[in-house]
Amino acid sequence: MTLLRDLPLSALRALAAAARTGSLTRAADELGVTPGAVGHQLRQLEDRLGVKLVSREGNGIALTRIAEAALPDIDRGFDALASGLRRLRFERRADTFTIAADPSFSSLWLAPRLDRVRAALGRLDVRIVLSIALDSMLEEGIDLAISYRKSSARDLASADLFTERVIPACAPALIGSRSDRDGAGMLDRLPLLHIDQTMGDDVYPTWGNWFTAAGGQRKNIDHGSRFPLTVLAAQAAISGMGALLASELVLREHFRSGQLIEIAREVPALTIRRRLVWPVDGPKARHAAAVAAALAATAIAEADGPWPTKS
The missing domain is CATH 3.40.190.290 (D-Maltodextrin-Binding Protein; domain 2)
Structure with missing residues (x-):
């Protein structure tokens, strides 16, 4: 438990990167730090554990036998951490309906009309984020995108806004x-x-x-x-x-x-033409379709109103 209490994640990441690349320089490029920083983290980890982890081999480095034996467990640990973080992100967003749109449109048109979609959202809270590429909607957890593009992906539905x-x-x-x-x-x-x-x-x-x-x-x-x-x-x-x-x-x-x-x-x-795009399937697909319909109805209702005076 004492070992886990102060788990040296940055040093373990340095070890994993050095093992993948076989080079302090390439590991530093991958991690966005200097080669000296990678070497320092590895030495600190060796001092803390009391074992030798890497050795020089020509212009590169090689893992010691002990490090090679431990590396699969370290990799599995990072995979488990990533899975846990994805779960936390999903749980955080479970009660949130996320809309992606450009900031100018969000502030001047969308935000003042969020009350029009309240009924379609039920108990979900709205979260507005910056525009994203439509093909990354599912990966980024976006429930509705408002974009000038129209997706041809089968897992995304779309409708014209105006x-x-x-x-x-x-x-x-x-x-x-x-x-x-x-x-x-x-x-x-x-x-x-x-x-x-x-x-x-x-x-x-x-x-x-x-x-x-x-x-x-x-x-x-x-x-x-x-x-x-x-x-x-x-x-x-x-x-x-x-x-x-x-x-x-x-x-x-x-x-x-x-x-x-x-x-x-x-x-x-x-x-x-500005469009509404949302995932066809998923836990909030029904809400997304309802919100899109409410926004489209709002746009149609306002289309009959006066445009700015041009005199």
Whole structure:
């Protein structure tokens, strides 16, 4: 029991990695530490146990007979620990319904509407996390993903949430007359703001897509400030840093307040479809389908309401 009380996990991991790679350097690369740190952990483990565990062999290392005999038990111990941690993670999530979505959408649309899905959740608590790749939903324990992508996997179901207009916008102070506002040419002179694409939304339109739709291109189209989130880029646009290409849904409140205006409206708006994706099977599949249906119904009900004023 005394041995287990202060179990030297890092040193045991170093021993297992050294055994797999046969090298302190490769073991260090695998563990993300320096070779000196691996050697120090192995020496500490040897001092603690009072036995020799590794020996130099050319440019590498080799396990001693005692270490080789113990290694299978150590490997099984790590496997058991990993299994226990997975069980703890599963148990922690058993009473939680996890939704993955991009932060801008989560804060501006999803979070204010969670009360609409309360009945579908029963006693489950909601947990919102960042977007993930759809093919890792099951591994990551995601119960519902809101993504621009549509999965073709047989173990995932999907439904459309709504189609969004992706439009250019800027602060009113950046434009001149009303005619300047509607023409596509004004975007040849304004600084451009960019949103870095994140996991699951790499199909989101870029300025390159917009200028192609407008029938032209622009020099240095990739120049300009970049932001990880639409909500941050919107604040930069409000401050007058440049023009932003973003979903009308995310910019809606800024349009209503007059902080931003839609520009270059002579160019037909780009569109993109946001989707709901959830596992077909599993302990919370029924809840996921019900939550997806509730969110889709909310989107349909709100579609009849007014969009931001474009005057």
